[in-house]
Amino acid sequence: MSTLKFAVLTGDGIGPEVMNVALNVLKVVAEKHQFELEFEYADVGGIAIDNHGEALPESTLEVCKNADAILFGSVGGPKWESLPPKEQPERAALLPLRKAFSLFANIRPGLLYPELTEASPLKTDRIPNGIDIVCIRELTGGIYFGQPKSTQDLEDGDVEAIDTMVYKKSEIERIADVAIATAQSRGKRLCSVDKANVLETSVLWRKTVTEYVAAKAPELELSHMYVDNAAMQLARDPNQFDVLFTENMFGDILSDEMAVICGSLGMLASASLGAGKNSLDHPFGLFEPAGGTAPDIAGQNLANPCAQVLSAAMMLRYSFGQEAAANEIEAAVESAVKGGTRTGDIAFGGNAASTSDMEAAIIAGL
Numbered sequence: 001m002s003t004l005k006f007a008v009l010t011g012d013g014i015g016p017e018v019m020n021v022a023l024n025v026l027k028v029v030a031e032k033h034q035f036e037l038e039f040e041y042a043d044v045g046g047i048a049i050d051n052h053g054e055a056l057p058e059s060t061l062e063v064c065k066n067a068d069a070i071l072f073g074s075v076g077g078p079k080w081e082s083l084p085p086k087e088q089p090e091r092a093a094l095l096p097l098r099k100a101f102s103l104f105a106n107i108r109p110g111l112l113y114p115e116l117t118e119a120s121p122l123k124t125d126r127i128p129n130g131i132d133i134v135c136i137r138e139l140t141g142g143i144y145f146g147q148p149k150s151t152q153d154l155e156d157g158d159v160e161a162i163d164t165m166v167y168k169k170s171e172i173e174r175i176a177d178v179a180i181a182t183a184q185s186r187g188k189r190l191c192s193v194d195k196a197n198v199l200e201t202s203v204l205w206r207k208t209v210t211e212y213v214a215a216k217a218p219e220l221e222l223s224h225m226y227v228d229n230a231a232m233q234l235a236r237d238p239n240q241f242d243v244l245f246t247e248n249m250f251g252d253i254l255s256d257e258m259a260v261i262c263g264s265l266g267m268l269a270s271a272s273l274g275a276g277k278n279s280l281d282h283p284f285g286l287f288e289p290a291g292g293t294a295p296d297i298a299g300q301n302l303a304n305p306c307a308q309v310l311s312a313a314m315m316l317r318y319s320f321g322q323e324a325a326a327n328e329i330e331a332a333v334e335s336a337v338k339g340g341t342r343t344g345d346i347a348f349g350g351n352a353a354s355t356s357d358m359e360a361a362i363i364a365g366l
């Protein structure tokens with residue numbers, strides 16, 4: 001019987017409630033699929049600031065290093081908003097975690113079940129069958145990390161700020177591998193997004209992607225799109241895409257646009273995969289919902305747990321190779337939503353009820 005060892009960082013706000021549901025769902029599939037769960041909790045975000053004086057304490061990092069994956073809730077909330085930017089829970093916890101585990105590949109499914117099309121801000125006749133696309137975003141390079149990065153006063157009294165966008169061919173090929181594998185497992189269509197009419201990094205991106213896909217996966221249908229057009233096309237006809245694939249900053253913006261058109265932050269999961277392999281020879285990864293801590297509804301049994309549950313399914317697939325169990329969870333979430341468990345706000349489909357109702361509906365579908 002294999003043992004799946006992961007760190008559980010519930011974080012703040014709705015994090016602990018939705019994490020509970022995800023763990024309960026995992027326990028059910030573990031029994032069915034004959035694997036053992038070995039997980040350890042650790043503080044992160046605001047709760048870690050309160051208990052340890054910092055958002056990502058060394059003890060938490062240690063728990064993560066001893067694990068094969070991290071199941072993450074979300075961090076932050078009004079209580080910590082007045083802290084200096086560098087100490088804010090999101091920045092002081094997630095960025096160092098990305099760095100510590102070289103989490104270079106962000107995989108975000110943009111999924112809207114046909115039953116929930118009313119939740120999308122798009123006209124329903126544009127998405128009669130919902131939305132089913134994936135955005136692959138490079139996460140550790142580009143303008144967010146490139147040097148030099150500075151602000152200085154100029155001699156003429158003006159002020160200048162500099163960010164630098166840098167990409168190496170090897171970094172582009174590394175994320176292209178993830179995009180290729182994703183497209184191969186889905187509709188075999190890959191759309192690479194850049195700004196090659198203006199940016200040097202994009203010229204290299206386009207050339208590298210073209211050559212790499214031709215060599216490694218000639219069966220895929222590869223297209224290229226400028227980022228401004230991609231933003232328009234996402235809003236016009238999202239299902240023209242199968243796998244969208246882009247660099248860090250463009251991916252940050254496009255994946256959030258994708259989340260909005262999918263109608264509910266409470267439904268969207270994400271995976272950030274690392275460069276290294278875990279002890280089971282799969283990629284180490286951090287798995288988390290796309291949304292935040294939803295302080296407005298925390299502690300009221302109102303949070304939609306689907307995003308956290310679907311993040312747990314992604315963990316099973318990517319870091320533990322448990323494809324069948326992951327598929328089963330995803331199917332159970334879909335049928336819970338079809339069952340009309342909740343509705344009424346941006347976060348849910350079905351008839352408004354509670355986190356615990358949704359948990360019961362998902363578990364009933366397993």
Ligand code: NAD
Pocket residue numbers: 014018073074075076077078090094265266267288290291292293294295296297302303304305307347
């Ligand atoms: P948010 O995603 O927490 O909430 C936005 C809206 O969506 C709210 O109305 C909320 O109730 C709703 N919502 C989000 N997830 C939901 C769910 N699972 N079920 C039902 N409704 C849900 O974004 P925000 O309000 O901008 O941020 C709140 C806090 O979360 C801030 O401190 C922010 O910094 C933090 N945050 C953390 C992360 C992260 O940990 N990765 C991401 C985004 C925001």
